[in-house]
Amino acid sequence: MLEISNLACSRGDHLLFSDLNFSLSAGELLQVQGANGSGKTSLLRTLCGFMMPVAGEIRWRGQNIRELGDAFYAEMIYLGHLNAIKDELNALENLRISAGLAGCKVNDKQVIAALRRMGLRGRETLPVKVLSQGQRRRVALARLLLSNAPLWILDEPLTALDVGAVGLMQELIGEHLVNNGMVIYTTHQPLEVVGVATRWLALS
Amino acid sequence: MNKLSLIGLLSLVIRRDLVLAMRRRADVLTTLVFFVMVVSLFPLGVGPEMDMLRKMAPGVVWVAALLASMLSLGRMFSADYLDGTLEQMMLVPQSLSVLVLAKILAHWMVSGLPLVIMAPVLGLQFDMSAQALWVLIAALLLGTPILSMIGAVGAALTLGLRGGGALVSLLVLPLCIPVLVFGAGAVEAVVSGTSVSSHLSLLGALLVMALAFTPWVTALALRISME
Amino acid sequence: MNWGEFFAMNGYAWYIWGSYGMALLIFIIEIVMVRHRRALILQQLHLMRNAEDDMT
Amino acid sequence: MAINWFKYSSPSTFYGAAGKMVPWFAWSAAILFVVGLYIGFFVAPTDIQQSEAYRIMFIHVPASILSMFIYLVMAGYAALGLIFNTRLSSMMASALAPTGALLAFLSLWTGALWGKPMWGAWWVWDARLTSELILLFLYLGFIALHASIDDPRRADRASALLAIIGSVNVPIIYFSVQWWNTLHQGASVKFTGTSMHVAMQQGMYTMMMAVWLYAIAVSLLRVRCIILERECKAQWVSELAEVKR
Numbered sequence: 059m060l061e062i063s064n065l066a067c068s069r070g071d072h073l074l075f076s077d078l079n080f081s082l083s084a085g086e087l088l089q090v091q092g093a094n095g096s097g098k099t100s101l102l103r104t105l106c107g108f109m110m111p112v113a114g115e116i117r118w119r120g121q122n123i124r125e126l127g128d129a130f131y132a133e134m135i136y137l138g139h140l141n142a143i144k145d146e147l148n149a150l151e152n153l154r155i156s157a158g159l160a161g162c163k164v165n166d167k168q169v170i171a172a173l174r175r176m177g178l179r180g181r182e183t184l185p186v187k188v189l190s191q192g193q194r195r196r197v198a199l200a201r202l203l204l205s206n207a208p209l210w211i212l213d214e215p216l217t218a219l220d221v222g223a224v225g226l227m228q229e230l231i232g233e234h235l236v237n238n239g240m241v242i243y244t245t246h247q248p249l250e251v252v253g254v255a256t257r258w259l260a261l262s
Numbered sequence: 263m264n265k266l267s268l269i270g271l272l273s274l275v276i277r278r279d280l281v282l283a284m285r286r287r288a289d290v291l292t293t294l295v296f297f298v299m300v301v302s303l304f305p306l307g308v309g310p311e312m313d314m315l316r317k318m319a320p321g322v323v324w325v326a327a328l329l330a331s332m333l334s335l336g337r338m339f340s341a342d343y344l345d346g347t348l349e350q351m352m353l354v355p356q357s358l359s360v361l362v363l364a365k366i367l368a369h370w371m372v373s374g375l376p377l378v379i380m381a382p383v384l385g386l387q388f389d390m391s392a393q394a395l396w397v398l399i400a401a402l403l404l405g406t407p408i409l410s411m412i413g414a415v416g417a418a419l420t421l422g423l424r425g426g427g428a429l430v431s432l433l434v435l436p437l438c439i440p441v442l443v444f445g446a447g448a449v450e451a452v453v454s455g456t457s458v459s460s461h462l463s464l465l466g467a468l469l470v471m472a473l474a475f476t477p478w479v480t481a482l483a484l485r486i487s488m489e
Numbered sequence: 490m491n492w493g494e495f496f497a498m499n500g501y502a503w504y505i506w507g508s509y510g511m512a513l514l515i516f517i518i519e520i521v522m523v524r525h526r527r528a529l530i531l532q533q534l535h536l537m538r539n540a541e542d543d544m545t
Numbered sequence: 546m547a548i549n550w551f552k553y554s555s556p557s558t559f560y561g562a563a564g565k566m567v568p569w570f571a572w573s574a575a576i577l578f579v580v581g582l583y584i585g586f587f588v589a590p591t592d593i594q595q596s597e598a599y600r601i602m603f604i605h606v607p608a609s610i611l612s613m614f615i616y617l618v619m620a621g622y623a624a625l626g627l628i629f630n631t632r633l634s635s636m637m638a639s640a641l642a643p644t645g646a647l648l649a650f651l652s653l654w655t656g657a658l659w660g661k662p663m664w665g666a667w668w669v670w671d672a673r674l675t676s677e678l679i680l681l682f683l684y685l686g687f688i689a690l691h692a693s694i695d696d697p698r699r700a701d702r703a704s705a706l707l708a709i710i711g712s713v714n715v716p717i718i719y720f721s722v723q724w725w726n727t728l729h730q731g732a733s734v735k736f737t738g739t740s741m742h743v744a745m746q747q748g749m750y751t752m753m754m755a756v757w758l759y760a761i762a763v764s765l766l767r768v769r770c771i772i773l774e775r776e777c778k779a780q781w782v783s784e785l786a787e788v789k790r
Contacts (some may be wrong), residue, residue, distance in 0.1 A: 070696050071778065106353060109489050132355035140346025146285040156347075158274040161355040163266045415710060419703045423693050432689055433707060436682040437714050440721035447725060464724075468717070479710065486702040499591070501598040504662050508601045508655040512608070515647050519763055526770045534777060534788045541783075 059083045059240060060105075060209060065114035067100050074100050075261050076113065084208070084238040087231065087254050089245065092261030098244040099139070101261065102213050105242070106136050118209075132161055134209040139217075141198040145187045149173055149197045152186060157204040164204050172203040177223065191218040199223075202230060210234060212243035224249070271356045272364045279368030282341075289337060294376045297330040301384045312389050319388035320398060320449035324442050327377050327406060332431045334373035335413040338365065339484070343421055352488055362484070363477040366407075366414050374406035390449075397452045397462075404465040405445040411476035412437050418483035440468060554633050556772045557781040563765045570762035577755035584748035592745075598662045602745075605655040607753040608648045609677060611760060613715075615645035616680060619687075620712035623705035635701035636775065638708065639691055640768035644760050646684035652677050672726040676719050683711045697775060 059082060066076035074097030082088055090098050103109050105116060107123055107130070116123045123130045143152045150169055157164045173182050176196040186194060195218045202210060210231075216224055224247065231241050232251045243249070250256070266274070283290055304322045305315055342348040354361050381402055382395045390398065416434035420426045448461035498505050585603040592599040619641040626635030656674050657667045668674070687704050694700035776782050783789075 070698075071775075106349075108349070108352065108485075128355050128357065131353045134353070136349070136353055138346050138349050140344075140349070142346035142350045144282060144345065144347070146282055151281070155274065155278050156350060158266055158271065159347075159350050159354050159361075161266050163270065415706075419690060419707060420693075425693060429689055429693055432682075433686040436679050436686065436718070437710065439679060440714075440717050443721040443725045479706065483703065483706055486699060486706065489696075489699055489702075495586075498597040498600070501596065501600075501662055504598055504658045505600055508604055508658045511654050512604045512651055515651050516759065519644065519647055520766075523763060523766045523770065527766070527773075530770055530773045530777070531787060534773065534782065537777065538783055538788060 059119060060242075061115075061117045061120075062105075063115050063117070065101075065104070065116065066112040067097055067104050067109065068112050069097075069100055073112070078114070078261075080259055082240050082242065082257075084240060085235050085254075086240055086257060087235055087251060088240075088242045088257045088259055089249070090242065090259045090261065091244075096261040098261060099213055102136070102138075102211050102242065102244065105211055106134070107131075133207050134211060135160060135202060135205045135207040136211045136213075137198060137201070137215055138213050141194050143186050143194060143197055146185065148183045148185050149178060149189070149200075150182045152197060153200055153204065156198075156201050160201065160205050160207070162205060168204060169200075172200045173197070175203060175226075176200045177226065192220055192223065195219055196223060199227065199230075202234075208239050210239065210241045210243075212241065214244055214246070216245050216247045216249065228252070266356065268356055268360050271354065272360055272367075275361055275364035276368045276371075279365060280371065283368070283372040289334075290372050290376070293330050293334045293373050294380060296333055297326050297377050298380060298384065300326040300329060302387065305387070315388045316390060316453075319385060319390050320394075320446040320453075322388070323381055323384060323398065323402075324405075324446045327381070327402065328409065328435070328438055328442060330377060331373060331406065331409040331413055332434065334369070335417045335430050335434070336427050337373075338369050338414060338417045339421055340417075340426070348421075348484070348488065352484065358481040358484070359477040362414065362418075362480045366410050366477065366480070369414070370407050370410040374410055378402040378406060391453070394449055394452050397458055398449050400462060401445045401448040401465060404462060404469050405441045408441050408465075408469055408472045409438055411472040411480075412441075414480045415476055415483055418480045418487055421484070421487040441465070444468070554631050556633055556636070556776055557779070559633055560769055560772050560785075563769050567762050567765050567769075570758045570765065574755050574758035574762055577751055577758060581748055581751035581755050584744060584751060589744040589748050590742055595663065598659065599745075601655050601659040603748050603752045604756075605652060605659055606749055607756040608652040608655060609673070610753065611756050612645050612648035612652055612677070612680060612684075615641050615648065615760060616683065616708075616715070617712055619645060620708040623701075623708040627702055627705040627709070632701075632775070633772075635705060636768050636771045637764070638705065639701070640764045640771055641760075642684055642688050642691070643767070644764050646681060646688065648756070648760070649677055649681040649684055653681065670726070672719075672723045675722045675726070679718055679722070680715070683715070687711070 061081040063079055064076075065078040067074045067078075078101070080088070090101060092098050100109060104111050105123075107127075118126055118130050118133070142156060143149075147155070150166065150173070153169045153173065154164060154166070157169070170182055173179070176199060178193060178196055178200070181189060181193065186197065189197070195215075199215065215227060219227065228249060228251050231249075232254065234241060235251065235254050301322055304318070308314065308318070339348060342351065351361055352358060378399060381398055385395045385398055413430070413434050416430040416437075419433065420430045423429060444461050444465045448458050448465070451461055452458045496502060496506075581603065585600055589600070591597055619638045622634045622641065623638040625631060626633075626638060653674065656677065660669055660671075660674075661667050687708055690707055691700050691704040694703060773782060
């Protein structure tokens with residue numbers, strides 16, 4: 059499904075990694091590992107098409123993602139370091155907009171269900187300003203529930219989350235993989251999904 | 263789950279930006295107050311002779327509108343850039359150009375349209391005739407969207423750079439000269455009794471051209487700047 | 490024709506020599522700046538090279 | 546046998562080639578300057594209307610024309626760099642910008658000095674002078690944008706886009722300024738173009754060639770600096786004679 063061949067990336071003039079090869083098929087979970095500055099975030103951003111690789115190719119269903127363009131974006135969801143939520147809006151509004159940006163038309167019922175699943179019952183209409191860091195991260199993660207994209211690309215999804223939320227994330231990823239989804243993520247915290255063997259990719 | 267159409271995306275983004283602007287009213291008002299102040303300060307600088315003021319009015323209003331629109335350009339993408347929303351916008355599966363167009367339109371409604379509405383009041387300060395005021399409104403209606411569109415390209419190119427505000431003016435102001443010339447020229451034409459329609463139709467042509475190209479160019483600039 | 494008359498340029502001396510003088514000045518400044526830029530980068534490359542030699 | 550053009554688009558090959566070309570361009574520029582100035586000052590006759598003041602033309606016109614031409618060439622290189630991702634084209638674009646800006650400035654300076662005796666004012670809002678001023682602003686914008694972005698690749702690509710937008714806009718700006726100028730019936734000098742003496746034409750064309758060759762020489766020198774700055778970590782740079790020394 060997702061194939062990476064001979065990929066090389068650089069930031070500025072500095073070569074981060076080269077000759078990276080891996081592929082990911084339905085139901086697989088891949089954890090990207092490496093020290094700070096080894097290019098984990100750059101790899102994920104390259105997979106999203108933000109950065110142009112110095113060399114190599116990224117193929118989705120056999121086609122280069124550069125050529126696929128918007129068709130690829132319809133099948134993936136990316137969660138970066140930043141939550142991409144607005145302080146001025148409440149959780150419900152935020153989520154409705156981010157689902158719209160991801161190309162999905164959702165109704166309030168679905169959004170509220172997603173927020174409740176993320177443990178934000180009763181916080182749906184509060185301005186995001188008053189929520190804690192962890193709660194904001196939960197709002198951002200709720201986007202995963204509203205999308206039917208098979209490919210999840212998650213950059214440090216567990217930052218600021220408490221134990222309960224980490225458990226919830228493991229559950230969500232497990233469900234996604236059972237539904238033939240694919241997940242690529244980076245983390246500094248252990249994340250174990252029951253019944254799935256995590257694959258590792260080490261960047262040096 | 264249903265797919266969102268292009269029109270759906272357009273209206274979603276416009277509504278979102280308008281709601282955000284309403285919740286940050288102070289920013290919007292600052293631009294408008296700046297515009298009013300600049301125009302009102304001119305007579306204090308050059309003296310109160312009505313003949314001269316009447317002659318200067320279109321130029322003054324247009325230059326002030328140009329400066330005010332420069333002032334608001336920083337807001338167009340930077341907040342979304344800082345909180346990561348812009349990253350999500352780049353991944354929009356419909357079309358980034360349409361999304362950019364929506365952001366430009368919203369920006370114009372928030373920062374250009376108030377200027378158009380305010381301009382006749384300021385025109386009265388300069389003793390402009392009713393006919394000249396109407397032409398001023400028409401010219402501003404055609405011209406200020408172009409300023410927002412050209413400005414969007416500049417704002418996208420200077421995304422996240424230090425000294426972005428001054429830099430964006432340096433890049434964008436020279437490109438806005440045709441708008442200034444035809445916009446102020448239209449009002450002068452009605453005062454001097456020559457044809458207004460040629461000026462307005464040239465402005466209209468510029469608007470159509472900007473509408474056709476700038477969303478796409480801005481999308482390209484955003485992709486360059488996000489790398 | 491004598492030289493004094495030539496330099497006087499029929500009263501336009503300031504304008505004409507001002508123009509050509511500025512042209513000369515600009516060309517000289519530009520060349521000096523480019524040479525300076527080259528000297529700087531070469532110096533930096535020497536430093537980098539020497540640092541490498543020390544390491545090996 | 547086909548020539549491998551891409552060979553010349555690699556910075557390392559071009560660095561050497563440019564080094565060999567510079568003296569040729571520089572010396573022919575110097576010779577043409579001498580010839581052009583000789584024709585301009587000793588062969589070309591005194592103009593009936595403008596007396597000797599018209600001799601500013603021999604530097605003003607080449608500077609104006611080349612500053613506009615260089616902008617287009619720069620935008621062309623920038624576009625090549627943006628579309629085909631060739632680094633050398635982007636380097637050429639950023640090497641041309643300062644030369645173009647200086648020529649635009651020179652054109653304004655000499656225009657003012659020519660304007661004072663002819664129109665009685667240092668600055669007149671003439672369509673051509675105004676366009677030249679705007680062109681200088683466009684150059685400054687390009688240089689400022691390139692300088693304020695740290696990542697060289699983003700700098701190249703962003704300023705390339707700006708240069709392309711600028712070059713699309715130049716005709717529109719020129720037209721609008723012309724329109725504005727006729728509307729206000731501003732001053733406009735038309736040199737007695739039809740009756741220009743042959744020697745004046747020859748002098749002007751020679752000077753134009755000279756400035757052109759000068760611009761090529763100095764931007765080749767500058768692109769050599771830029772190549773070294775950008776490629777300072779490359780193996781071939783450390784093997785250069787001037788670095789080894």
